[in-house]
Amino acid sequence: MSALLSISDLRSFYGPSQALHGVNLEVKRGEQIALIGRNGMGKTTLLKSIMGFMADRRGEICFAGASTLKSQPEDIARAGMAYVPEGRGVFGSLSVVENLVMSARPGVSGQQRWTLDRVFEVFPRLTKRRMNGGHQLSGGEQQMLSIGRALMTNPDLILLDEATEGLAPLIAQEIWKTLGIIRGEGIATIVVDKDHRSLSKVADRMVIMTKGEIAFDGTPATLATRPDLLEKHLGV
Amino acid sequence: MNRSLTQPTNLALGLVLILLIALPFFAPNYYVQFASKAMLMGMLALSLNLVVGFGGLVSLCHAAFFGLAGYMLGFQSPESAGASLWLSLPVALLVVAAVAAVIGTLSLRTRGIYFIMVTLAFGEMLFYFFHDTKIGGGSDGLYIYFKPEIALFGQTLIDLDNSRSFYLLVLASLVMTAGLIRGLVNSPFGHALQAARDNERRALSLGFPVFRLRLMAFILSAMIAGLAGYFSAAQFGFVAPQMLGWHLSATVLVMVVLGGMSSILGPIVGAFALIGLEEVLKSAFEHWKLIKGLIIIALVFALPGGLQQLTRLVLPKSEGPHTGKDSDNQPVEADHAANLGSLSDPMTGLIQPPMTSANAKGLQHV
Numbered sequence: 233m234s235a236l237l238s239i240s241d242l243r244s245f246y247g248p249s250q251a252l253h254g255v256n257l258e259v260k261r262g263e264q265i266a267l268i269g270r271n272g273m274g275k276t277t278l279l280k281s282i283m284g285f286m287a288d289r290r291g292e293i294c295f296a297g298a299s300t301l302k303s304q305p306e307d308i309a310r311a312g313m314a315y316v317p318e319g320r321g322v323f324g325s326l327s328v329v330e331n332l333v334m335s336a337r338p339g340v341s342g343q344q345r346w347t348l349d350r351v352f353e354v355f356p357r358l359t360k361r362r363m364n365g366g367h368q369l370s371g372g373e374q375q376m377l378s379i380g381r382a383l384m385t386n387p388d389l390i391l392l393d394e395a396t397e398g399l400a401p402l403i404a405q406e407i408w409k410t411l412g413i414i415r416g417e418g419i420a421t422i423v424v425d426k427d428h429r430s431l432s433k434v435a436d437r438m439v440i441m442t443k444g445e446i447a448f449d450g451t452p453a454t455l456a457t458r459p460d461l462l463e464k465h466l467g468v
Numbered sequence: 469m470n471r472s473l474t475q476p477t478n479l480a481l482g483l484v485l486i487l488l489i490a491l492p493f494f495a496p497n498y499y500v501q502f503a504s505k506a507m508l509m510g511m512l513a514l515s516l517n518l519v520v521g522f523g524g525l526v527s528l529c530h531a532a533f534f535g536l537a538g539y540m541l542g543f544q545s546p547e548s549a550g551a552s553l554w555l556s557l558p559v560a561l562l563v564v565a566a567v568a569a570v571i572g573t574l575s576l577r578t579r580g581i582y583f584i585m586v587t588l589a590f591g592e593m594l595f596y597f598f599h600d601t602k603i604g605g606g607s608d609g610l611y612i613y614f615k616p617e618i619a620l621f622g623q624t625l626i627d628l629d630n631s632r633s634f635y636l637l638v639l640a641s642l643v644m645t646a647g648l649i650r651g652l653v654n655s656p657f658g659h660a661l662q663a664a665r666d667n668e669r670r671a672l673s674l675g676f677p678v679f680r681l682r683l684m685a686f687i688l689s690a691m692i693a694g695l696a697g698y699f700s701a702a703q704f705g706f707v708a709p710q711m712l713g714w715h716l717s718a719t720v721l722v723m724v725v726l727g728g729m730s731s732i733l734g735p736i737v738g739a740f741a742l743i744g745l746e747e748v749l750k751s752a753f754e755h756w757k758l759i760k761g762l763i764i765i766a767l768v769f770a771l772p773g774g775l776q777q778l779t780r781l782v783l784p785k786s787e788g789p790h791t792g793k794d795s796d797n798q799p800v801e802a803d804h805a806a807n808l809g810s811l812s813d814p815m816t817g818l819i820q821p822p823m824t825s826a827n828a829k830g831l832q833h834v
Binding site: 283285304305306307309310314315317321322323324325326330331334335337366381382385 | 656659660662663665666667669670671672673674675676677678730
């Protein structure tokens, strides 16, 4: 299958300081990529660059066959990408249902696999909270709502930053389970998380970032044979 | 939040409406005119709250739209007859919409405190345009000798010289604009607007054209402000540059905050309260402005959510999500400064002391 997202020699800047130093990455349709690395190594910057939030980005980013290097975030979203940023950003003044319904739209190829009912089926917890305001939810529920909202746009690629950061282990389990469901649906994902063990169970590929570059890109099995890399780049 | 109204709330609203309809039939003329003026201020506050409360955009140029529409009526009014409302009102509103489109397109590229500054600057530009040129009589303003005519086939439908008819027309317009804003706020458009206020980046990530949504809200809000300005000019038969000045913009902002930004009708309550308070104090005290200031400060301390909170004490709490301004302060993204959600916070933080601890963060970001 052809690449859904292909990034070559991507360099991103925060004002004068360079955060990404020539990143190359390919994501195929339906592929699940785990992005790991220490804090400040450029994981979030990479996601922001892909989504179009880094104003100063150079190199080449192609999504679904078109260059998105100069595109605005809302246009990139409409091309079939969804972003679940760290900290979730649930719309506090809208109810759970409103949060979901407002995001609903068919995918780029007209697919409408994700509906309100489907999201509630995947996240039964949200069903009980459907009329609650977004800001009344717990952290885990907010993360579920945030992922559910991304799914409602029927995307081809989801960028998920710090998927389980600060969540109770039981809730984190549910998120990992959901990632399995998303993968089963053929939606590509790039997931950032600290928990590389859980990631290696769900992901097709593990990508390690260090100082704005990619230090490793391979299958979980390959990474498992290189404990030195984990030691060097994650300190575990 | 006033968005899902409960039955007792509806009942109370109905009673207030009946009282307002009945008012010109028993109250002295002075009070009918006074109530018309208050309702027009209410309409202006209502329009401002669409962008401030629901859009999170603190605009300081709404008086300019209000005054501009007034001048447009002035320009279209012949010396010896009234202008036709059918023509002059749409023209006035279209001019306001066009000016708002230009101001909005430029100012909506800025965020937070800068948006306030840019709208203030544009408002003052319009003020000085009328103040320093002869086009509208300069600082002397412009007289409108005859009220606009509402006629069909030569028959006068509503005689605006009759203060009772004028009052009822203004009341009807106010009810319609409140209904319009309520419909908007609960529509997908309104949800997206509030979503962008809560978290702009997140709204963009979902594919919402935030800039366009805000621009539409800004233009619409300006047109409602223009409607109020048009009627206001008609009521007093006079327009002056002061109508466009930032002083009025700020006063209306106080009405909005006083009434409650999270509700649709709150700003109208705020307008009535502020104008009513002025009226009472003016007749009773010499240094009434000082007392007014103290009362406003006391009210803000006692009712941080605005006067609309009072209704909650009387009426049962309505279900539905509460405006979660606080949610803006969670660590959303690294450059939260770009997040417009935090912009309304410094403003409310200045005016609403009980929220300052949460809002201090918002200020830092800006």
